[in-house]
Amino acid sequence: MATIYEVSKLAGVSLATVSRVMNNNTPVREATRLKVLAAMEELGYRPNSIAQSLASNRSNSIGILVSELYGPFYGAMISSIEAEFRAAGKHVIIAAGHSEESTEQDGIEFLINRSCDALILHVEAVSDDYLIKLSQSDTPIVLINRQIPAIQSQCISLNNKLGGYLASRLLLEKGHRQLAYISGPLWKTDAKERYRGHQLALQEYGLQPDERLFFEGDFHESGGSDGVAQFLQQGLHFTGLICGNDEMASGAMTEARECGLDIPGDLSIVGYDNVMLSHYTYPKLSTIDYPIAAMGQMAARWVLKHIYQQDKLDVQLVFEPKVIERDSCISLAPTLG
Template sequence: MATIYEVSKLAGVSLATVSRVMNKNTPVRESTRKKVEAAMAELGYRPNSIAQSLASSRSNSIGILVSELHGPFYGAMISSIEAEFRTAGKHVIIAAGHSEEATERDGIEFLLSRNCDALILHVEAVSDEYLVQLKAKEIPFVLINRQVPAIEGHCISLNNKLGGYLATQVLLKQGHRELGYISGPLWKADAQDRYRGHKLALQEAGIDWDERRLFEGDFHESGGSDGIKYLLGQGLAFTGLICANDEMASGAMTEAREQGLSIPQQLSIIGFDNVMLSHYTYPKLTTIDYPIAAMGQMAARWVLKHIYQQQSLQLQLVFEPKVIERDSCVSQSSTAR
């Protein structure tokens, strides 16, 4: 097996220069880089990542902890993070926390044990205090979809309250005043904020909120289906339905049809996230755009700037939702109920 010394000799450069080419952490003249890469190719030399890590104090790997590995939401986030790091010559290690405190803690410890240079965390169950303690230990990390005031500079978040408000405004502006709401798990901060935005829009419209019009879902398709069954079982009329994510909206649309309702003629439905499936429901789903891919990319850039010293990168920490109008909502005057 070829060694770094043989590469150095064949290329006619120092060991330090070979190391700089491999680690990509210091500018090297293009002609020199090509000589080193040609020597590596001729000798069949493959850098030892452990040795590189010891030499540079960097592993060039970043840990990503997400709530789940399935579904279009997390897929879009992870893909954008990985693409940004791949372009920068870095690699990712991925773990899942499953929205459970112990599992999230274990995931963080696992990623740290893999000598990751930094962590990107989409965590929901660990406390703010735990995250503040991580920072106090000088563990480099950035949060996605979470605001912790004490570590605000480490947080990349969406204005979820505004998103819930905008979703409700869509239906109110179309004349709907009898509304149902399927939330995510209300122990989660994003679900709480979207629900708060919904109630604020109702309050501004002079509509009293009836708790029977709320179903607490699970952010999965089954939550939307169960929500429709529950709301219909309350015996309350509703011509509009807000779902706190697109997966639940999809489940609600399927169940509504099975209950004999036509969409949007009898029931207008709006989702939240603007994931890929919202393009393929019938009718196409009106939703709130959650720019999770852009937020994932920004988390990667946060790491590249703060950990790998790419100072020219510009960061955005707070993102704003926007309405994506499609075909699942119509004016109340068009409904038959």
């Protein structure tokens, strides 16, 4: 079996240079890197990952904890993180927290015990105090969709209050005044902030929220369909509906059509996230763009920059939502006096 010494001899470089190429943690001239890789291939040399870890004190693996493993939202996030690390020669270990405090803590402990060099966390149930304390441990962390002032430099976040405001303003600008709202679980910060944005938009137009036209959903398709069913069973009139995410908006659209409503003729609907399914609903869903893939990429770059010393990488911490207008909402005809 070939050794690192034989690789360095064939490539005509030092052992340190071979090590830098294998660990991919220090810049090496491209011509030199190619010589080392060619020598490794010619000799059939495969680096011993355990030996590499002992030599560099790094496992070259990063732990990712997300709320769920299914659905387009989390799929886009995980894919972008993994792709960024794969390009840098790193590997990921993934666990799910299921938005439960004990499960999130168990997942974090599992990843730490796997000697991950850093953790990327999309967590909702553990407290800010827990995460602040965790940030002081030996394993660095970076948070997605969480804003904690005490560790702000480790948070990749979206302005969800602005997103909620933009979603409601889209319908208000089109003349809608009877607005219904289906939120995610309000114990979740992002759901609460989006609803606050909705309230701010109503206030700007001199309107008060109608409690009868509010439904607390679950961020799943069933939450959207249940909300619309409740509104219609109560005989409530509304021309516009804002949903806390695209999945609930999809359920709402299905329920509305099954109840005989035309979209957008009878009911205009706006979602939130801009996940892939928003392109394939009928009609295509107007929504708020949540750049979760870019945020996942930035979390990976944060780790590469701060843990693996890839200093030239730029990292964006705060993202702004934007309106994506499609076919699910229309302007109301002005009422004749």
